[in-house]
Amino acid sequence: MVGERWSLLILRDVLLGIxxxxxxxxxxxxxxxxLSxxxxxxxxxxxxxxxxxxxRPDRYEYVSTxxxxxxxxxxxxxxDWGDRHYPQADGPPRVIAHVDCGGRMNSDLCCDRCGERLAPANTENGSPKSPSRR
Structure with missing residues (x-):
């Protein structure tokens, strides 16, 4: 399940609220x-x-179980590993932000501002390169 590239990327985006x-x-x-x-x-x-x-027509959304x-x-x-070892010139393609204080996710999956443990429920994808969280 996790060995196929697209599946992981799709799941990542679903977990980020897309x-x-x-x-x-x-x-x-x-x-x-x-994708289908x-x-x-x-x-x-x-x-x-x-x-x-x-x-009419039927349309679906996909959410994590x-x-x-x-x-x-x-x-x-x-x-996080990819952002550290393969940085892009214009910055990371995905920025995981804490909704409560706006801090970014650190390597321990905690907010770099307030230290709270991050999870899908308290984060948002702050990247302007992709659709915003719904």
Whole structure:
């Protein structure tokens, strides 16, 4: 489940609050068919749940299940590792911010300002490079 590149990136974005198909596609730069296939697999594995938010046409959003939520620390450590060892000239592509004080996630997955332990419920993706959290 975690060995396939797109699945991890999709789950990362879902955990960061990007829940709709078109927003996931835009954020990841992935084809519709690959995204559809990977989302189906994540739903089948019980890592992501699909909820209809519109009828005619049916549209769905994707949210993490408790099983998927358990992977959040792993994904955030991978994100932090990549930002430290493969920095981009224009800064990190994803900035994980604490909603309460605006601090950033440190290597211990805590807020660098107030020290609170971070989790999906108290963070937001502050990056201007992707859709905002809903």
């Amino acid at each position: 829940s709709r198909f078109d927003d996931l596609q835009k954020s990841l730069g992935i084809t519709r068919s690959v 296939t990977r989302l189906e697999h994540l739903v089948e594995e019980g890592v992501v749940a699909r909820h209809r938010y519109q009828r 408790p099983k998927g939520l358990e992977l959040w620390p792993v994904l955030m450590h991978l994100l």
